[in-house]
Amino acid sequence: MQAPNLLRLVYRNIVVNTDPGSLIILIGLPGMYLIFFGFGFQSLASAGGSGTAYLSYLTPGIMAFQVVMAGTVGGSMLWADRRWGMLSQLLMGPFTRLQYLLGIMLTSVLFGLGGAAVMLAVAYALLGSVPTNAVALAVIFGSITIGSVFFGALMLYISALVKSNTAYNSIQILLIFVVNFASTVFYPLSSGLPIALRALFEVNPLTYVADAVRGAYLGNLTPTDALQMLVLVAEMVVALILATRAYMRSDVSYE
Amino acid sequence: MLIAREHPLFAAADTCSAVTEPRLDSETLTGDDPVVVAEGLRHSYDRRHFALDGVSFTVRRGEVFGLLGRNGAGKSTLIKAMTTLIRPTSGTLRVLGFDPARDGQKIRQRIGVVQQGESFDFTTVQRNLDVYGILWGVPRPEREQRRERLLAQYGLTEIRKRRAFDISGGQKRRVQVAREFMHDMEVLFLDEPTVGLDVIMRRTLLDTVREEVRRGLTVVFTTHNLEEADYLCDRAAVIDEGRILVLDSIANLKQLYGGKKTIDLTIGNGAPAQFFTTLAERLGPGADVTVHDHSAVILTDDPKVALSKIAELSQTRGVQLEWLNVRQNTLEDVFLHSVGHRGEGNHAGP
Numbered sequence: 001m002q003a004p005n006l007l008r009l010v011y012r013n014i015v016v017n018t019d020p021g022s023l024i025i026l027i028g029l030p031g032m033y034l035i036f037f038g039f040g041f042q043s044l045a046s047a048g049g050s051g052t053a054y055l056s057y058l059t060p061g062i063m064a065f066q067v068v069m070a071g072t073v074g075g076s077m078l079w080a081d082r083r084w085g086m087l088s089q090l091l092m093g094p095f096t097r098l099q100y101l102l103g104i105m106l107t108s109v110l111f112g113l114g115g116a117a118v119m120l121a122v123a124y125a126l127l128g129s130v131p132t133n134a135v136a137l138a139v140i141f142g143s144i145t146i147g148s149v150f151f152g153a154l155m156l157y158i159s160a161l162v163k164s165n166t167a168y169n170s171i172q173i174l175l176i177f178v179v180n181f182a183s184t185v186f187y188p189l190s191s192g193l194p195i196a197l198r199a200l201f202e203v204n205p206l207t208y209v210a211d212a213v214r215g216a217y218l219g220n221l222t223p224t225d226a227l228q229m230l231v232l233v234a235e236m237v238v239a240l241i242l243a244t245r246a247y248m249r250s251d252v253s254y255e
Numbered sequence: 256m257l258i259a260r261e262h263p264l265f266a267a268a269d270t271c272s273a274v275t276e277p278r279l280d281s282e283t284l285t286g287d288d289p290v291v292v293a294e295g296l297r298h299s300y301d302r303r304h305f306a307l308d309g310v311s312f313t314v315r316r317g318e319v320f321g322l323l324g325r326n327g328a329g330k331s332t333l334i335k336a337m338t339t340l341i342r343p344t345s346g347t348l349r350v351l352g353f354d355p356a357r358d359g360q361k362i363r364q365r366i367g368v369v370q371q372g373e374s375f376d377f378t379t380v381q382r383n384l385d386v387y388g389i390l391w392g393v394p395r396p397e398r399e400q401r402r403e404r405l406l407a408q409y410g411l412t413e414i415r416k417r418r419a420f421d422i423s424g425g426q427k428r429r430v431q432v433a434r435e436f437m438h439d440m441e442v443l444f445l446d447e448p449t450v451g452l453d454v455i456m457r458r459t460l461l462d463t464v465r466e467e468v469r470r471g472l473t474v475v476f477t478t479h480n481l482e483e484a485d486y487l488c489d490r491a492a493v494i495d496e497g498r499i500l501v502l503d504s505i506a507n508l509k510q511l512y513g514g515k516k517t518i519d520l521t522i523g524n525g526a527p528a529q530f531f532t533t534l535a536e537r538l539g540p541g542a543d544v545t546v547h548d549h550s551a552v553i554l555t556d557d558p559k560v561a562l563s564k565i566a567e568l569s570q571t572r573g574v575q576l577e578w579l580n581v582r583q584n585t586l587e588d589v590f591l592h593s594v595g596h597r598g599e600g601n602h603a604g605p
Contacts, residue, residue: 003392012386016376084420085374092338092368093390096360252340 005095009103013077014110026069026111027118034062034122037186059123060140060217061185063116064210067144068179070112071151072172074104075159078247079168082159087252101247105152105240112148113141116213131217139216143229146236147209151179153239160246183207184214208232288352289313290442290473291320291337296346298332298497306332307343308497314442314475319468321484321491321505322477323590329497330477331371334446337475338368351441367440369432369448371477375419380411380426383419384434391438398437405433408463410456424451432460442473449483461487481587493593500593508589515543517588518553518561521578522569530574537564545591550578552591 003011038055081087090100124130131137155172162168180186182197183206189198201207208228215221291314298307306329314320322330335341337350339359348355350362376383384405388398406412409429414422419430428451435443445464449457464474464487478484484491485505492502501508522530531551535544542555555561558581569576 008390008392012376012390015382015386016378019378080377084377085370085372086376088340088370089368089374090390092340092363092366092370094360094364094392095390 005099006102006106009090009095009099010106010110013103013107017073017077017107017111026073027115030062030065030069030115030119031122033065034058034119034126038126056127056218057188057214058186059119059127060214061210063119063123063140063144063217064147064183064206064213065180065185066115066119067112067147067151067209068176068206069115070108070148071153071155072176073111074108074152075155075168075172077104077107078156078159079162079165082250082252083165091252097248097252101156101244104156105149108152109145109148112144116141116144131219136216136219139221139225140213143209143212143216143232146229146232147205150205150232150236150239153236153243157239157243157246160243160250179204179206184210205232205235208235288316290316290351291475292347292349293333293337294347296333296336296343296348298336298341298343305344305497307336307346310346310494310497310499312492312499312502314473315490316473317468317471318489319464319474319476319487321488322475322494323479323481323484323491324477324494325479325594328494330494331446332497333494334368334370334444334475334477338366338444339363365441367435367438367443369435369443369445371446371450373427374431375427377420378418379416380419380422380430381406381415383430384437387434388437393438401437405436409433409459425453425456428452429456429460432463436463436467440472442475443467445474445476447477447479449478449480457483481585481590485585493590495594501589509585515554515556516558517582517585518555518558518565519550519578519580519582520553520565520576521550523575523577524549526574527572530568530572533572534565534568537568543592552588554588554592 034055038058041058042054078087081090087100091097095103120130131140154175158171158175159168162171178200182200183204184201185206189201189207193201208231211228212221212225212232215225291312293313294311296307296310297305299305308329310329310333312320322333324330332341336343336348336355339350339355339362342356351365353359353362355362376386378386381402384402385398388401393401406415409432411426411429411433414426419427422430428448432445432448443464449460452460461483464472464476468474474487476484476487488505490502490504491508493500493508526549531544531546534551534553535542538544538553538555538561541557542553542561545552553561562579562581565576565579568574
C-alpha cells in the first residue's frame with residue numbers, strides 16, 4: 001500500500017535534511033546555548049526574582065527556541081529545492097503545490113517537536129527531573145507545534161520572496177538573532193527595558209512560546225498564558241496566509 | 256507534413272496533412288489517440304513577447320517526438336506547458352486527454368520529466384534514486400531492484416556513495432536520467448537530456464530510451480543535436496521564435512528539399528560581405544543560400560551549375576575559397592534552412 005503523497009514528501013524532507021552537519025547545527029546549537037549560558041550565568045542570575053535557578057529558567061526557553069530552528073529548516077528547504085531544481089522536479093511529479101507546502105510545514109513541526117524532545121532529555125541529564133504530567137507535556141508540545149508552524153511559515157514567506165542566496169542567509173541570521181534575544185528565551189521581560197524593545201518582546205511569537213513552555217515546565221501556568229496562546233495562534237494564521245500566498249505566486253519553473 | 260504558414264514552402268505544401276483532429280475527452284481516450292494535442296498554443300512570460308506563438312502539433316502514442324531548435328526557441332517552454340509547470344497564455348492543450356490547467360495532477364502521475372537544468376537532493380547518488388522511488392510510491396523490493404539495475408546501466412555503481420553535488424557534470428546528468436526510470440510512466444519528457452554526456456553514455460541513454468519506446472513508452476525529446484534526433488525520433492518539429500516551422504517524420508524532413516544537394520562554402524575572412532548576396536542572385540530561385548559569417552550552406556537542384564557560378568564569381572571578385580564541399584542533405588540542413596527562412600538577415604536570396 002502506498003503512503004499518501006504528503007507523508008512521502010515529509011519522509012523525503014527528513015531524509016535529505018538529516019545529514020550529520022545539519023543535525024549538529026539544529027540540535028547542537030540550542031544544546032550549546034543551554035550548557036554554556038545555563039552554567040555560565042547560573043552564578044549571576046536568579047531569574048525573574050522568583051528564586052528559580054537560571055538553568056531551570058533557561059531550559060524551557062531553549063526548548064522554545066527549537067521552533068525558530070524548525071522554521072529555518074522549512075525556509076531553507078524551499079530555498080534549496082528551488083536553487084537545486086527539486087521544486088520544479090517535484091511539481092512535475094505526482095504532487096500538488098499545496099502538498100509540497102504542507103510537506104514543508106509538517107517537516108518543520110516534526111523538527112521542532114524532535115528538537116524539544118532532545119532538549120527535554122538534555123534537561124533531564126542536567127537537572128535530574130523534567131515534567132511528566134500530561135497537561136504540562138500537552139502545553140509544551142502544543143505550543144512548540146504552533147510556534148514551529150509560525151516560524152516555518154515566516155521563513156517560507158521570506159524564502160519565496162528573496163531571490164539571492166546571500167540575501168536569504170543574511171536575513172535568516174538576522175532574524176534568528178533578533179527573534180531570539182528580543183524574547184523571554186534567555187531573560188524575563190523587565191519593566192526597565194526601553195519601550196521599543198519592550199514592544200518587540202511583546203509582539204514576538206517566540207516570547208509566547210517561551211512563556212507557555214516555561215509555565216508548563218515549571219508548573220506555574222496562568223490565565224495569561226492561555227491568552228498568549230490565542231495571540232500566538234492568530235499570528236500563526238496570518239503567517240500561514242502570507243506564506244501560502246507568496247509561495248503560490250512564486251516562480252517554480254526551472255531555467 | 257506540417258509547415259508554418261509564413262514558410263516559403265507553404266505554397267508548395269499541398270501534401271501537408273493538417274494536425275489530426277484531436278479527441279479531447281480523457282474518458283474516451285484510446286490507444287490510438289494522440290497523447291499530446293496542442294492547438295494555437297501561446298505563452299508569454301512578460302505580456303509583450305511570446306515564447307510560444309501559436310504552436311499546434313500532436314504527439315502519437317508510442318512515438319519519439321523531437322523538438323528541434325536553437326537556444327531560446329521555445330522548446331523548454333513547450334515542455335513546461337506539457338508537464339503542467341506553466342499555464343499557457345492561450346490556446347488548447349491536452350496531455351493524455353487531460354487539460355493541464357484543470358487536471359494537472361492526473362497528468363503528472365503518468366509522466367516522467369528530465370528537466371534541462373540540474374535537480375538533485377543534497378544526498379548521495381544512491382539515496383537520490385531511492386528517495387525518488389519513495390516519492391513515486393515504488394514498493395521497496397521493486398525500488399531496490401530498479402535502483403541496482405539503473406546504477407549499473409548508467410555506470411553509477413562506483414560513485415553510488417558520493418554526494419550528487421560532488422560528481423562531474425556528465426555523471427550528474429546520468430543520475431538525473433537514471434532517476435527518472437525509478438518509476439513507470441506513459442510519457443517521458445526529455446529536455447536536452449544528453450548535454451554533458453560523453454559519446455558512449457549518450458548512446459547508452461538513447462538506446463535505453465529506444466528500448467523503453469519498444470515497450471510502449473511515448474517520448475517527447477528536445478535537442479539541438481540533430482544527429483540525436485535523427486537516431487532517436489520518429490517525427491520532429493523544428494521550432495524557432497515560438498513557432499513550429501516544419502513538422503514531419505525524420506525521413507520526410509530529409510526529403511523536404513527533394514533531389515537537392517547541399518554545397519558547403521567558406522570564403523576568406525577578408526572577402527566582401529556582398530559576395531553571398533551576389534552569388535544568391537546569380538544562382539537564382541533554384542538555389543537556397545543560408546549564410547553564417549563567412550560560410551554558406553547552399554541547397555541547389557543543379558550542383559554542377561552552382562559550382563561553376565561559384566568559381567566564376569570568386570574569380571571575378573578575387574575572393575579566395577577556403578572550403579567547398581558537395582554532399583547529400585542531412586537533418587541539419589533542414590534545420591538550418593528552416594530557421595534561416597525566419598529572417599535575421601541570415602538568408603541571402605534573390
